[in-house]
Structure formats: structure tokens, C-alpha cells
Amino acid sequence: DIQMTQSPSSLSASVGDRVTITCRASQGISNYLAWYQQKPGKVPKLLIYAASTLQSGVPSRFSGSGSGTDFTLTISSLQPEDVATYYCQKYNSAGFTFGPGTKVDIK
């Protein structure tokens, strides 16, 4: 099955910094890639689907890009409320697989 990896596994950045998280699929998945945010102790939330489409209500500082095997999630200006773990997730005919997650906190 297709494996998903994320890098880095954790990062610490300052408020206002641009943050980029990378997700890689072991085989091409077109743009069938979603990103989720899980704040500590909370339910995960959909941020982006189809690699680059922002879910309704998600702040525009979040963006996604990529196709095939390499994808990125970018936070253009990190805010305190963005402290969370971020997961990528692929979809194909074999089903869904989440990446291991990237933990983001404030320096």
C-alpha cells in the first residue's frame, strides 16, 4: 500500500513566521491529498482537500500545494492558535492513509 511520510516531525517557530510542512507519498496519488489540524485535546479538523482547496471557514494564511508524490502545507504567518499537530492524508482505491503528523508549537 502507499505510505505517507511527513517532515519535519516537529517544529518550533515564532509568531508571524512562515511555516512549511512537507508530505510525501510512496507512489503518485494525483492531487488526492488532504490536510488536517488537531489542536491539543481536540477533534481533528479538515483544513485543505484536493491538495490545494481551502475548506470553508479556514483562515487564508493556510495554503496547500503539490501533486503526484510531493505536497506542502504552508502557514504564511504563524499565529498562537495554530499550535497543533498537522496530518496529511491520501485517498486512493485502496483507501485512506494518514501521515505520522507534524507537531507545531511557538518558540
Next chain:
Amino acid sequence: EVQLVQSGAEVKKPGESLKISCKGSGYSFTSYWIGWVRQMPGKGLEWMGIIYPGDSDTRYSPSFQGQVTISADKSISTAYLQWSSLKASDTAMYYCVRITMVRGAHFDYWGQGTLVTVSS
């Protein structure tokens, strides 16, 4: 407003059976796949399986095939996840999700989670 409301926390002993539920409202329950996601303590998200309540078509992740049973009762807009014999390693938070099939598929709505604790 779309809502997925899950049943409450459970504490069980190894070997016991369990069925947890997820009730959908605010949308056509029979028109969207419902999935289940496991999150073990301090760990990441794992997809377990999905069901289409319209015809009960069910698919399982290979990791969970044979370990759990997913079902749905469309007459009451409720999906279920059940175990016949729980193990301590089943201790986790379980989320139900609504799946939208647009340009691929993604989990656009999540239940509040059901914490299952299995301990002797």
C-alpha cells in the same frame, strides 16, 4: 447544520464485546460514506473502515479487517463500530467522520469522539 454525535465513553474488560454509535443529522445520511478513525493515546490517526449507509457497502483497512465490524441503520441515521472480544490494545479514542467524495475524498465532518478504555 451537519452533526455527527457519538455515544459516550466506555470502560470494558478484556474479552468483552462493545458497540459504539455515531448519529448523523443535518444532511442526507444515505448519500455520504461514513468512516471510523482510531487514535491511540499519544499517537496519530488511523483509518479503520468506511460504510455507505445507502446500501451498507463496507470497506475495511487491511489493518482492521477481521478485528472490528462496521454497520449502519439508515432508518435512524446511525453508524456503528463493534468488537466481539476487546483487547487492552483497543484502548483509544474513536472518531466517526463524514466523507465527501469531491476531487478525491476527505473527512469534512468529525464526531466528538468516543473514548474506549479496556482494562482488567
